[in-house]
Structures are given as C-alpha cells and as structure tokens.
Amino acid sequence: MLFGCKRVTLNASRFLNLSSFPCLHHMIGSFSHTLSIVTTTNTDDVEMHTNGTRFLIFMRYLCRSGQVKNFDEALDLFQRMGRMKPFPSVKDFTLLLGVIVRLRHYTAAISLVKHMYSSLGIEPDTITLNIVINCLCRLKLISFGFSVLGTMFKLGLEPTVMTLTTLINGFCVQGDVSQAVVLADHMEKMGYPLDVYTYGVLVNGLCKTGDTLVAVRWLRKMEERNWKPNVVVYSSVMDGLCKDGLVYEALNLFSEMNGKGVLPNLVTYTCLIQGLCNFGRWKEVGCLLDEMTKMGMMPDLQTLNILVDSFCKEGKVMQAKSVIGFMIIMGEVPDVFTYNSLIHVYCLQNQMNKAMRVFNFMVSGGCLPDIVVFTSLIHGWCKNKNINKAMYLLEEMGKMGFVPDVVTWTTLIGGFCEAGRPLAAKELFFNMHKHGQVPNIQTCSVMVDGLCKGNFLSEAVALVEAMEKSNLDLNIVIYTILLDGICSAGKLNAAWELFSSLPAKGLQINIYTYTIMIKGFCKQGLLDKAEDLLMNMEENGCLPNNCTYNVFVQGLLTKKEIARSIKYLTIMRDNGFSVDAATTKMIINYLSTNKGDSEIQEFLFPKR
C-alpha cells in the first residue's frame, strides 16, 4: 500500500498558532512520529473518481453504523477521501472526524483538521472547529479551546450552543466546575439558552467532583425551567449518588425516572449495579440483571467487568472467574480491566505467581497491558518485599513506552517503605520530579507514613513542616498519619499539641484521628484522658466505632482495669460492636493468669 506514496507529517500547532505553548508543541511533535498521512502520487485517482460516490455512501454507512472499530481503519478512510477529486464535502470529513474522536484519538483528529486545511485546502466550519475544541478539552487543554473560539470569530463563524457546551464540558473535564457554572451563566446572558446537553454536562461535572447534592439541585432547577431531564442526566446523578454510598437515594431516583416515563438503559443499570456491588448487595444485583435482560438488554463488557472487579475486591476469585467464563460465552473478549482486577486481587493476596501467570496470559493473548496493570504488579512485588522484581517491571514498562505516573511512583515509594527501606523511598520521593512527576498529597502521605513507621520521626515532622511552608493544602489524613507516628514514639505532649492545633488549621478531626489519639493515651496508661476524649467524640458528633472501642478496652485491659473494661464491653455489646481478635486475646490471657476473677467470668458466662 505504501508503494508510490509519500509521507506527509502533520503539524497541528501551525494551524492553531500554538507555537508559544511548548507543552502542546512537544505533544503534537512527538505524536507526528506515529501519524503520517499517506498520499498517493499516481495510480488510482481515476478509479476513485468514478467510484467516488459509491465509496462515500459506503464510508457514511460505516461511520454511522459504528463499524469503524479502530484508528487505522478510520485513517485509511481519511486517506482515501483525501485522494478523491474533487474532495468530498467538509460534512463527510467531519462525519469521519466524529468517529476518530469517539475512538479517543484526539491529537490525531486535531492534526487531521489541520491537514484538511493546509494541504487539502478545505476550510473548517463551525462544526469542524467544535470538534477541535472538544479534542483540546478532552486533552485538558481548555485554554487552547478558547483560542480556537477566537479563531472562529476571526473567520466570521458564529459559535453555537454546542460550541459553548463543549467548552463548559472542558472545564468539567479539568475538574473546574465552578468555572463551568460561570461560563454557563455567561452563556445565558449572551443569549444562548442552556439546553438539555448543557445541563447534562454540568450535572455530570458536579457529580464527578463529588458535589452530588448540588447536582441534584441542578436536576430540580432544570425541571423548574421546564426542561425534561433525560436518561443521561438521571444516570449521571444516580452514579454520583452510588459513588457517595447513597444507594437508597439512587434507587429512589431510579423509580422517579421510571415513573416519569424515562426508560433506563444499559448505563443506568450499570451505575446501579456498581452501587449495589460496592455494598455486597448481590441479591439485588441479580434482580437488576434479571430486570434488564427481560427488557432486552444484555450486560456488556463494562458491566461484567464491574462484577468481576467487585468479586475480586471481596476476595471471591472463584465467582470472578465464573463471570469471566460467562463473558466469554457471551462473545465478549476480556480486556485490560478484566485482567487487572484479577491481577490486583492476587497481588493483594501475595500470590505473585498467579498474578504473573495472568499477566503472561493476557500478553500472550494479545491484550496489551497498561500503566495500571504494571502499577498493580509493582505494588504486589513490593508487598512481597521483592524490590528487584518491582524495579524490573518498572524498567519493562519503560521499554514498552509507558511513562510511570504519580501513582506508580507513590506505589513504589510505599513499596520501599513496606519492604523496610524508608531511606531508599525518600530518595525516590525527592527524585521523582527528575522523571517528570510531582508528588501529590497522597504521595506525601505515603512518604510521611513510611518515615514514621521506619523510626524516622524527625524527618517525617520536617517533611510536613516543609509542606506547610510551601503552602500545600494539607489534609486531615496526613496529619493523622503524623499524629500516629508521634504517639507511637511515645511523645504524648507533642501529639496532644498537634491534635489540639488541628481545628485552627481548618481541619475536621475525624474518627481515625480520635482513635489514634485515644490509642496514644492508652499506650501511656493515661486512661482517664483517653476516656475523656472518647466522651468528647460523642459530644462533637463523631461517634466512636468498633475500632475506637477495641483500642480503649485494650488500654483498660493492659492496666488490668477490669471493672471499666466490663463497662465498655457491655456498651459495645449493647451497641452491636464486636470484640476484635486482639482484644479477645487479651481477655483470654487475663483469664488464664487470673483464674479466680469472677467479675469477667460473670460477664463472659453469665449465670442464667
């Protein structure tokens, strides 16, 4: 096919006038290696001319029926269209561009628009530029999206509601929903009324950033304005509710949607199924699966992957495997998500041989691993204390062209800590920026935890102080980790000082923070202080949980405070909390050395 052809490398930055933005320039530059348009210099022009109409009809059919499954096929169609004389209309090109966007080849789509303009002389119209804006937004380059909006004006093209909705979505994709809302307000004032899509974009953006309740308000707002929310808006909100653990509310909204005559689709069911899976509500999952199949919908690969992953997360590997079996019977091919769920559970169970077997199986079956799979395996080998294997995989993924991201580095840092090498972890922490990755708050938390557990408390404190000085937004988690370190080192005064300073930092003390502080007091035998804090929790609306009570009872038992232990064991029993293994062991130990103690005997084995 390449015979008699010349390769033309595309450069989108020329069209978009982005040369002043090195990051995009670099990105598109590196992409050019893979994207070269092949144009003919001879052969089948005549044939194409005569068959042109038939070819275009065929091309439209392929695009509309979703039969263009990969980028190479789409590119081939594009090349054929570029060889036609006269060129097909801009409409035909945008139809194909839409397919390329759906295949998520955003950079390529931008390059192709540029090629259409500079090499083929096809002027872009509003719709073509909407596609370019969407691609830039998907690449989280919204400011370039606005540059294209400027280009649109310069060309005398009027943006549409769709253009602006795409930009609103761009803000949402970047996680900047407040800006999205501002733009939506602005849009209305400019005489562009929001439509169902705009509302859908906003509602989804809000759900994705965890503002589900605000999303619900928007849903109600659109109803007040006489817009009928459709299945996409409802499903977005249901997904948000499920992800917040509000499955009951999601199911209510599902009934409400049905009541209003809006039919659920596969995505709606998938959101609910996942919500129920997260709480192990398998029976209801089964009911929903039955219901959807009765409505003629079969679960697809994504839905089944959710089942596989949920079973894996519960450690039910057998069930996960049977879902995979069902998947294959259904004609679906397990993908990188499916395999990763299995690999991950084996890694967590320290069954690295099995994890590697799955990995080799997927690779030999032609399923390309991704950065997530490599990160899971690196985590597994680290847990297994086999740093060499972890480093080997890091190298392997590099050879395959994957650049470790912040999650990979965090995993590795945590892994080195778990393997008892906190100083090596620190080295990675301070050098990861050389590999183009900047630690985030979670990386910092893992590092602080590693330093604390590795008895480098002063370094952990210094790291947190350095983060405070650099105005990083530190959260309660990182302070709770540090508090645990300070308590474990027995420095109760310093711990209490830190604990007391947290509200002034604007942080909400949570159940973990309280429990760690209580444990710290218990460890020093300061039981009254621990008890005061336990009482204080309830007053502050943070109810103690299983772990809090067990920690306190263990403190009491250590000091042989039997009467008080029984008091709290009774509270636990009355409130449905269970005594954990460590507490049980202490009770048994106490009994075996204090056989004559009737108090605890009476509590454990009351006479009827």
Place this chain on the structure above:
DNA sequence: GTAGGGTTAG
C-alpha cells in the same frame, strides 16, 4: 457532520 452518563492501581 460536532457537545453530556457506566469499569482498574497508591
């Protein structure tokens, strides 16, 4: 011909 919803890792 273009815009919105569902799956994995620390």
